[in-house]
Amino acid sequence: MSDSFRTPAIGSVLTPLLGLVLAASLALLTFGGLARGETLQQANEALLKQLADTHGLSAAQVQAVRQIFARSGAIGQGNPRITRHPMTPAECNARVPGGAGSYEDRRNTRICGDRFMAPLYDPRSQSAADATSCIDQFEFPNIPCTYPVVWVKAREAAEICAAVGKRLCDAHEWEGACAGALEPPDYRFDLVAGASASGAVNRMRAAHNAKYAPTRSWSYGSAYQRGICAAASEKSSTCGGGGFNSCGSNTYPTGAFPNCKSTLGVYDLHGNAAEHMNLPLAPGQMASAGSKELGVTEMKGSWFIFDRYYAHPDWCRWRAPFWHGSRVLSPSSHENYHLGFRCCKSI
DSSP: OOGGGOOTTHHHHOOHHHHHHHHHHHHHHHHTOOOTTOOHHHHHHHHHHHHHHHHTOOHHHHHHHHHHHHHHSSOBSSOTTTOOOSSOHHHHHHHSTTOGGGGOOHHHHHHHSSTTEEEEOOTTTOOGGGOSEEEESSSTTTOTTSOOOBSOOHHHHHHHHHHTTOEEOBHHHHHHHHHTSOOOOOOOGGGOTTOOHHHHHHHHHHHHHHHHGGGOOBTTBSSOOTTSSBOOOOOOTTOSSOOTTTOOOOOOOTTSSTTSBOTTSOBOSSBSOEEEEEEOSSGGGOGGGTOSSOOEEEEESOOTTTTTOOOSOOOTTOOOOOTTOOBTTOTTOOOOTTEEEOEEEEO
16 A cells, blocks of 8 residues: 555545445455456566465565566466456455355464465374375465466476475375375376386376276265356357467356365365376375475366366366376476466475
């Protein structure tokens, strides 16, 4: 807010209309709205401020994230020129019982060491206090009633997570968060020998999907339901094969669908943005075991049009083909208008 508004007489000189404008502006600042006519850089600077304020980031951490964004030229909450979100952050706040602040969980913050994270564990044999890792409750920037960050490569997602003191999740961690029970890693490394990356992924996913298909589930229940998650938006009319100048990131604010959550308290695992995860092809590539090498890309969940066009399975433990596959840390890893990420953290 400019110094011109810092005056003891503000209450006597502001008109009711100006007061409403200021209230709306504060709501946008608080809940991460995009202003019409804003440039990507302007939108990202507002996002970085919100990220720092919400998660207590240092100036060095914010600068590290800013540099990753700047190198990309596309990372953000969508191209502001063409993106048309179906819901505003203020509308999200109004439809969440108790408002966006109700997502705060002091127990989880104490266990995970950061706001809006959920402990990962198996409730059948453990309690939250037994967790050795946590996952963001919402897609990055992990702030309720804020649009998810998209147009991010897997490499950039890993770098951003590291910059804020976290890491990219392994595939099984995302799956456990969704299914409501973290199970031990089941990566079939024995199937990898002699195979290309694509062949290894296809062998491993076939074994994994066959194992879990009989008990398939979604974060909210045992069958796919329309209207539960952020999946009733539309593609831009200009969006064909994809492109920053033709495809709007027409996402909803995160957490806008309170029933789209798992029993571990993780939201938007279906709909809104698909998410980069790490799929290890060797024991030394598991992020959850401390690897900095990482494996190959795995895209989890689904995105904002799925209630209109169910493009592929999105049940919790389903693993995808080697779509746009690469090493996670490849400079040419995939990015697009409906692909984001969330972070995990070892504790």
